[in-house]
Amino acid sequence: MSSRFDEAAGTWDASARRRELAGAIGKAIEAAIALDQDMDLLDVGAGTGLLTGGICARVRSITALDDSGGMIDELREKSRNWSGCRVVPIKADIMTFRTDQRFHGIVSSMTMHHIRDTDAFFVKLASLLEPGGFVAIADLADDDGTFHEHGNEGVCHFGFPREDLDRVARGAGFTGCCWEVVHTIRKEGRGRSYDVFLFTARLEPV
Numbered sequence: 197m198s199s200r201f202d203e204a205a206g207t208w209d210a211s212a213r214r215r216e217l218a219g220a221i222g223k224a225i226e227a228a229i230a231l232d233q234d235m236d237l238l239d240v241g242a243g244t245g246l247l248t249g250g251i252c253a254r255v256r257s258i259t260a261l262d263d264s265g266g267m268i269d270e271l272r273e274k275s276r277n278w279s280g281c282r283v284v285p286i287k288a289d290i291m292t293f294r295t296d297q298r299f300h301g302i303v304s305s306m307t308m309h310h311i312r313d314t315d316a317f318f319v320k321l322a323s324l325l326e327p328g329g330f331v332a333i334a335d336l337a338d339d340d341g342t343f344h345e346h347g348n349e350g351v352c353h354f355g356f357p358r359e360d361l362d363r364v365a366r367g368a369g370f371t372g373c374c375w376e377v378v379h380t381i382r383k384e385g386r387g388r389s390y391d392v393f394l395f396t397a398r399l400e401p402v
């Protein structure tokens with residue numbers, strides 16, 4: 197799957213739709229979570245850093261993780277011009293990523309639908325967070341299989357019903373689950389719109 201993203205990396209940011217989406221998600225995260233300069237965050241599936249770059253000035257550091265080398269190369273290059281925050285690009289699959297660091301929060305934009313086992317994903321995120329740490333995950337609310345114009349290779353989920361995410365997150369030890377639509381993508385060629393949600397929750401403090 198990473199090869200498709202490797203190929204797309206060089207032109208990823210040319211899409212106004214992607215830039216607008218990342219901007220809307222960044223704003224929604226800032227509205228939902230009190231970000232501060234003592235926070236170290238992880239961006240899962242960071243891509244070229246559209247979300248990382250939008251919020252990095254609000255926190256101390258962002259570890260930007262992606263399993264596509266092409267995406268990470270683009271992000272590394274762009275992040276040289278970002279000031280006010282330490283950005284640490286890492287090429288890795290989130291499901292096998294290991295570190296001794298525990299993050300204050302984990303953000304993610306449009307990546308979860310590429311990860312087959314959502315239960316295992318939330319358990320993994322919980323293992324990477326400080327007690328009381330947050331997740332802020334944006335993805336498609338509902339997709340009838342028509343969202344991805346180049347086909348559905350590597351797409352494991354067609355949207356995420358709110359109740360499913362609440363159940364999965366609670367099972368992994370999260371509380372205070374909140375789900376809201378924060379952006380709508382209109383695709384004229386498809387004759388329909390696709391809602392994008394932001395799901396937030398906190399890991400139970402020990």
Ligand SMILES: C[S@@+](CC[C@H](N)C(=O)[O-])C[C@H]1O[C@@H](n2cnc3c(N)ncnc32)[C@H](O)[C@@H]1O
Pocket residue numbers: 198201214218240241242243244245246247261262263264267288289290291304305306307310311
């Ligand atoms: C649709 S792109 C979104 C990129 C970026 N977040 C954005 O909003 O522009 C999904 C990204 O998730 C990455 N990805 C997919 N599965 C992954 C995994 N298991 N571990 C790490 N990254 C993954 C892909 O390489 C790709 O860059």
